[in-house]
Amino acid sequence: MVAALPKPDVAEGPVRDLVDALHELHHRAGWPSLRRIAKEVGCSHTTVWAAFAEPKVPRWGLLELIVESLDGDTAAFHRLWLAASSADPPPATAPAVTPPAVTPPAVTPPAVTTPGATPPRQLIADVSGFVCRRAEIAALDASLAGNGSAVTVVAISGTAGVGKTALAVHWAHQAADRFPDGHLYLNLRGFDPTGQPLTTSQAVRALLDAFDVPPQRIPATIDGQLALYRSILSGRRMLLVLDNARSAEQVRPLLPGTASCSTVVTSRNDLFGLVVGEGAHPLVLDLMPAADARDLIAGRIGAGRVAAEPAAVDLIVERCARLPLALAVVAARAATHPRFGLAAVADELSVARGGLDSFGSEDLTTDLRAVISWSYVQLSPDGAGLFRLLGGHPGPDLTVPATASTAGSGAGPARRLLSELAATNLVTEHLPGRYHLHDLLRSYASELAEAGDPQERRAAVVRMLDHYLHTAHRAALILNPYRHPIALEPAAPGVTPESLAGYAQALAWLTAERPVLLAAVRLAADAGLDRHAWQLAWTMTTFLDRRGHWHDWLALSRAAVEAADRLPDPQGQAYAHRGLGLAHFRLNQYEPAQAELSTAAGLFAARGDASGQAHAELDLSWTCERAGRHRDALAHARRSLDLHSAADDLPGQARALNSIGWFAALLHDHTTALAYCRRAHALFQQLGDPVGQAATLDSIGYANHQLGDHAEAAGCYRRAVAMFREAGDRYHEAQSLANLGDALLAAADTGGAHHEWRTALRILDELGHPDAQRVRHRLAVPVS
Incomplete structure (x- = not known):
């Protein structure tokens, strides 16, 4: 208080x-x-x-x-x-022009679905040939039967490789029908070899993305995002699988707040805090019983072979310490060589054990790495080489094209080698076309790579980063053709960036690869590849902004600033500070935003980069507008126009002209506003940018409205509505509809105003946008 x-x-x-x-x-x-x-x-x-x-x-x-x-x-x-505010009236609805440097109007993302329209079904593939664990499955059934009054959580714990994920996912597939409102799966990466568990911010954004929550609806604060997440889950019958948790503290914020949902958590740690604080049911997964281990092998290679050599099977079970991961690797070896006797397999495994340290806990004396190494030495030379190289990949998964670039090979050889690794259970195709390495396997591959030729390892890391950088850059230019460009160095020999055909494919690629790209920036920084780090961060700005991943954007931008400072690279520093300023801006942190953007503008100016300075000046104009400093905003926008004109940047000139017009309107100089916005409209027509035209028509409509020409204002708004609608930009369509309603109300057509407001409200409600409340306020005006 x-x-x-x-x-x-x-x-x-x-x-x-x-x-x-x-x-x-x-x-x-x-x-x-x-x-x-x-x-x-x-x-x-x-x-x-x-x-x-x-x-x-x-x-x-x-x-x-x-x-x-x-x-x-x-x-x-x-x-x-x-x-x-009647003496200084701001617009009742935010302008249709948005900070152009952040979300330019040239390309409009497709409309997203209303949260909950399609129940999420995110479970990864069930384990092929899953056997046994009957007692544990019965315990899960009993624990998650639910008493209708309390949130149900089961915490599955056990040593690495004991089969926690396999059990949780297998049970979830069996129980899927109990949860008609959907199933969520999230790998928290608690024991990831990179040492970077998912943060609360990253985790809750991934969960909100599962519901297709529009970015405009997602709060800027983590507490707000968690509250929205719990609100979406409220009353729904859903199953949440939180895999590979580091601690109770990592899990606790993500637990649903409603008894209709059930949660299964897996971890190498016991998560005692969840048991005490949240009443979680502990399920400790021990080493597989010997009989179950034999059944697992039989399920992979056939009961006949197991029955024919029981002593050899028992020796394999002993050598693998009854760990499902090790058993699966060995069984895959035996399955791919059906003419090998199991006694020979057991003998080879015994030889491979010598001299390797234990991966396991103090109670696990058998060497899991020995099992992996034995499988590794059976690979073809090319397969073994690829496995080593994959140890340098940041995870959590990878595709054939990324593998091909990492290896410096074509897609065909990469696909064949991945199939070889999958056949030996060294990788798993957990989603169509996406391959996952268990964290122990990735750690082992990384050890092998570090023990090998350091130049070979670094070259592979460079090729891998080049693949992601050049493909992400292509995707960024599709999402925003008018973004401030960066010049990339040619990709390393052997790298084949992916081809992306159009907006939808670019957006889908960035969405699928976002966790990899975030990890790749950290990997680049840790490897001293600072140019890759800041450029990768910059290529992701438009995507992270439009999808509302602003906390990720902020973290990447800070890493980009540090990387550019280490080089030192004045160009990289300018781009990185601008990215950091824009991320602060999106999080409504206007003071640090202004500081970073001012730094960026100065760095661009010092390099003689008029275009970069122009973009930063326009960004600064919007931070001033949000702070109510309209004259400062106008001054920045005018400087931006001068610089864009000097650089002969027509898209930049159009955005700056429209911004000048808008700020002039806020300062009640509506005649000047009309002149600038009309010039902007003509340029957008010349550029063939319908969304830019619609934005300027909305601005022109506002100026006419303030001048008392309500009929002209309504006409401009109607044209803007039609163009936004044709482009699929539903949010700005709703804005212009609300503004149209205001113009009709001023013309004493309250019935028409209510009609437009109701249409705007319907769209905003479908989008889940908070501007809906402001339209509801308008509808409080009685119809005359």
């Missing part, structure tokens, strides 16, 4: 009424601290302080969030805000 905040000294009138109401609301809420309000709102505490203590009327978007955090009446405050 804190004392009452200081009030600004303002005269009697609408502004004073708003100030008094806001401070009274703060009093009734018990004077919560500025930091608590800022955390709920998603901004800095100084921004909240300014809303309370400065005489300037705050932005409605900020005020609305503050009022909501204090459980106030947003409709009543909206009326007070409209009266207070």
Whole structure:
């Protein structure tokens, strides 16, 4: 708690009424601290302080969030805000132009589905030939039967390679019908060889993505994202499998808050904290009983061979320590060589054991690496070489094209070698076309690579990073053809970047590869390949922005700044600081955003990069606009236009012209606004950019509305609506519909206004966008 905040000294009138109401609301809420309000709102505490203590009327978007955090009446405050801001009226709806450098209007992503429209079915493939573990499956059935009143969690623990994931996934497939609302699977990478478990932010975003939550609906704060995730799960009958957890602390935030959901967690640790704190049912998975181990081998190679050589089978079971992972590797060897006697297989395994350290716990004396090494030495030379190279891949999985580039081979040889590795259970095709290495296998492959030729290993890492960098760069240019370009060095010999045909394929590739790309940036930085690190981070900016992965963007941008500083590379530093500023901007962290973008603008200017400086200046204009500093915003936009003109950058000129027009409208210079926006519209027509044209029509409509020409405004808005609709840009279609309703209301056509607002509200509700609440406020206006 804190004392009452200081009030600004303002005269009697609408502004004073708003100030008094806001401070009274703060009093009734018990004077919560500025930091608590800022955390709920998603901004800095100084921004909240300014809303309370400065005489300037705050932005409605900020005020609305503050009022909501204090459980106030947003409709009543909206009326007070409209009266207070009548001398300086901001737009009732955010402009259709968005910070162009962040989300340019040239290409529009396809509409996403409403959360829950298609139940997620994310379980990875069941283990082929799964046998035994009958007692454990019965225990899972009993634990997850549910009592209807408490959240059900089962924590499966056991040593590495004991079959925790196989059991959880096999049971989940068996029990799938009990959970009609969907199944979620997430590898938390708690014991990943990279040492980088999934963070809470990464995990909750992956779970929200499973529901196709629109990026606009995802809160900026982690607490807000977790609350949204739990709200989506509320009342649904769903199964959540959290695989490979590091600790109870990693799992706890991700647990559903509703008894209708059940969760299975796997970990090498006992997760005692979940048992104590959340009442999880512990299920300790011991080494496989000898009889079950024999059944596993029989399921892979046939009962006849097992019955024919029982002593050899018993020796194999002993040598493999009854670990399913080791048994599967050995069984794969025997299955691919049916003429080999099992006694010979057991003898080879015994020879391979000598001198290797244990992978297991203190109680596991058998050498698991010996089992893997024995299988490894049976590979063809090319297969063994590929296995070593895959130890340098950051995970969690990889494809044939990425494998081909890493190996410096064609796709055909890479596919054949992956098939060889899969036949020996050294890799698993866990999704169609995507291959996964168990973390122990990846660690072993990495050890082999480190013991080999360091130049060969580094060359493979460079080829792998080049593959992802050049393919991601292609995808980024498809998503945003007008982005500020970077010059890539030619890919290393043997690298074949993937071909991407159109927006949908580029988006799908980036979505599938996002975990790999995030890990690749860290790998590049750790390997001293800093150019790859900052360039990979930059190629992902448009995708991370449009999908709302802003925390990932922030983390990558910080890594990019560090990498560019180490080189040192002034160009990389400029791009990296700009990326970091834009990530702060998207998270409503305007002060650090302005600092980073100012640094970027200075670095671009020092290099004589007029285009880069122009982009940074336009970014700065939007940070100023969000802070209500419209004259500063206009000044930055004008500098951006001058620089874009000097660089002969027509798309940049068009965006800057529209921004200048918009800021002029906010400053009530509507004649100037019309002139600039019309110039922007003509350029967008010349460029063949329909979404850019629609954005300028929306701006022109707003200026005409403020000039009192409501008929012209309505006509512009209708054209904007039609163009946004044709382009599939539903969010901006809804914005222009809401603005059209405002123009019709000003023309005394309340019936028409309500019709457009209702259409806008329907779209925003389908998108799950918070702007829907503002349209609901408009619908409170009675129809005359």
